[in-house]
Amino acid sequence: MNIAEKIVEIPEDVKIEVTNKKVKVMGPKGTLSKDFSHAPVEISLKDRNVLLSVLWPRKKEYSILGANASQIKNMIKGVKDGFTYKLIAVHAHFPVTMKVQENEKKLVIENFIGEKKPRISKIVGNVDVKISGEEIIIQGMDIQEVSQTAANIEEATRIKDKDQRVFLDGIYISEKK
Numbered sequence: 001m002n003i004a005e006k007i008v009e010i011p012e013d014v015k016i017e018v019t020n021k022k023v024k025v026m027g028p029k030g031t032l033s034k035d036f037s038h039a040p041v042e043i044s045l046k047d048r049n050v051l052l053s054v055l056w057p058r059k060k061e062y063s064i065l066g067a068n069a070s071q072i073k074n075m076i077k078g079v080k081d082g083f084t085y086k087l088i089a090v091h092a093h094f095p096v097t098m099k100v101q102e103n104e105k106k107l108v109i110e111n112f113i114g115e116k117k118p119r120i121s122k123i124v125g126n127v128d129v130k131i132s133g134e135e136i137i138i139q140g141m142d143i144q145e146v147s148q149t150a151a152n153i154e155e156a157t158r159i160k161d162k163d164q165r166v167f168l169d170g171i172y173i174s175e176k177k
Helices: 059-080 141-156
Strands: 002-008 014-017 021-025 030-033 042-046 049-055 083-090 097-101 106-110 119-122 128-132 135-140 171-174
Touching: 002 059, 014 119, 014 141, 021 059, 021 141, 030 059, 049 059, 059 141, 083 141, 119 141, 135 141, 141 171
Parallel strands: none
Antiparallel strands: 002 049, 014 021, 021 030, 042 049, 083 135, 083 171, 097 106, 106 119, 128 135
């Protein structure tokens, strides 16, 4: 029988529960859970490891197996250390002002390239967004929420119909941890 397997080690300060392809990871920063029922992968616990396996894998199943193992590793890293993305605002003439509206889960970018109407970016999930001068710091446990929030901010300041090599204004990701 042909079986493909991936093993993800569980650190000492992290606890994992697996029930019906639903993985729940608990650690010092909090709890994350994800449903893998859509994937053709068997997930089980063995000692201090998460065992992912596929019977008779083809190329697609190998890639799904690797993606699911990476997602579980990211969940472990998230509940243990968390994720931090740093973005920097770049402008040539018009100074950009940014405000976080936490009750509405959005970031408001005003005076971008001299525009009167503010640009608005959605903050996804349970992430913390802090602004210090020209820098935006996004922190959270779930890498998908943190990275999607950073991408939303970058996309909100994309300049269309102009040469990107000349008009370099925008907010760009400068660091990922």
